Amino acid sequence: MMWLLLVCTMVAAVGPVLPHNIDKALHRERESDGSFASRADEHSAGGPHDSDFDHESILGSSKDAEEFDHLPAEESKERLELLLIKMDTNADKIIDSKEMYNWIMRSFKMLSKEESSERFEDTDEDGDSFVTWQEHLKETYGIEHPDDVGHQNMDQGKDTTRMMAEDRQLFTAADKDGDEKLNEHEFLAFSHPEEDETMVPLLVDHAMQEKDTNQDNKISFTEYIAGQQGVEHDDEGLLAEKDRFDEDYDKNMDGELDLVEVRHWIVPDNQETATSETEHLFANADDDEDGVLSFDEVLSHHDLFVGSEVTDYGDHLHNLDRFDDEL
Template identity: 50%
Template sequence: MKHTSRIGAYHIVSASALISVFLLSILISLVHKTNGAIAASHSHIRNHDDRSPSREREADGAFSPRDKSHYGSSDGHHSEFDHEAILGSTKDAEEFDSLPKEEAKARLAILVGKMDLDKNGLIERGELKAWIIRSFKMLSEEESKQRLEEVDENEDGLVTWKEYVQETFGVDLDSNPSSIPLNDIEEQQMLADDKMLFAAADANKDGYLDAVEFVSFTHPEEDPKMLPIVYQQTLDSKDTNKDGEIDFKEFIGDRGHDKDKKWLDDEKDRFDNELDWNKDGLLDRQEIISWVLPSNEEIAGEESAHLFASADDNHDEVLTPEEILEHHDTFVGSEATDYGDHLHNLEKFKDEL
């Protein structure tokens, strides 16, 4: 949020003018303090510029992974991802960030009891990973619900292709029933890809996407039936020799034209050692899907390992409730500020869980 204040030079010639300037200086001081508090708080706001599933891609064509924002460009760690991985909700994570420490710990203690699937009083790696996978699914559902509300123009709980195109691309299909006037080739491809995803997500083929189908559309990694569509779209985009597989040259495509040798070497190393599992120099169907749709299970395993490294103080490969609560700021975050009546009470939180 950007606040710009411009104060001109005034010749103050009266007592009332002096009072006005004094009051204005107080107001400016309060604004600066408020802005400082906002800047210091955690941000869980999603970027809504990428409103099309086809826009949620990396430079190489892969869908953006769930943990894309976990580490910054300078390898800085973003704790917001940890909080969302435990809470399964951006909104809940924002609320936890504002809770007093003891309130946050009390709520986290309830969650710890639910993570402990075998009720032995300890949280094992598998239990934490299972909890995080559950949280990722809840995050996808929350994000999809918010997006549906943006697109659902007539508020009937369903999304038509017409509503989606109108809201996302700014094109009214009633005015352009036969063609969609998009001048940008990339936008045209996004629209074509989205139409394929929309049709695949429409399980009952009624022309509408309900809340469940809309999750499949906006988060195809959550629905196995979407995988063949994503695979075919990737082949259409990159498989220039039409052999059903992708070699390194096809993987790089036009991205390599303005890159230096180091970039190409890094991409070759990634292709050979991360994507090409069977080391045959080609990406087959399974390898392509794994590349284009990063596995939430793999990301959950990495996040579980990260949280264990942060909280397993005695290195015994299990987390006790005490260890988790000792590191509550890593798991859910909190501020040592009492927001009084704005907080939900603990009993209500227990009921919701």
């Protein structure tokens, strides 16, 4: 157990996480180990399965999911049936697991676009349909002028300095046309880099720069656990993290994470999440256990898929054409 004593010593030396006055809306939810949280993890936080996640997985919009929660049951069923027609790509009046999986993957893309669009609107201060680096600094870090960056770094510490440097690299990488500003499409890559294949290598590089303290191009368990800033583990917690490191991340079982394993660690697997969600929905709605969902089965479990409530409702959900864009 010598490694446990060594790890405890290194973890105790780690400083605080992030200054509280930084707007973390851009910096997507992270796990304690620094990896990006999957959509399922953002909702469940280790607890029971969250119905909001089910609804967003079908509707592809947190706004629409909330709106459905205020629909009369019959209205909810009517609109859900319209979605089923689009989901049922072979028009056999049955939803198989592949159709459900593809629909959920489409929903994840739509959710990312919705989140990014909201963030884009908040950050585009002058309303010119572009986000500049200066606008990002002001919205996220509260920095009014570029000349203030040095003073801000001194006030907020090395974590802010690192975050700003990483943001700058991501901003430049997302700026495909090199015009020093991001349109809404480029901003999506900037705000959700873990979902853009061209951005993922930069995320891996950031993880290595932060955690690979001996610069051997691998991450040991000691480096992995020491990088969990602001988290205090007792012996039991450290053993649980060691098991997670060995079983979930160290695929070749050599005691360290190489670059491929680091990628799998820090970037959530949307395909795996969509598969798990498909299995969850089928387990709760496939009443006759024939491996497919009839329209009637889905509609009889409409609260599982989209929710409802007897109250007033809005009109924007009538626009279902947007679902065609991602199919």
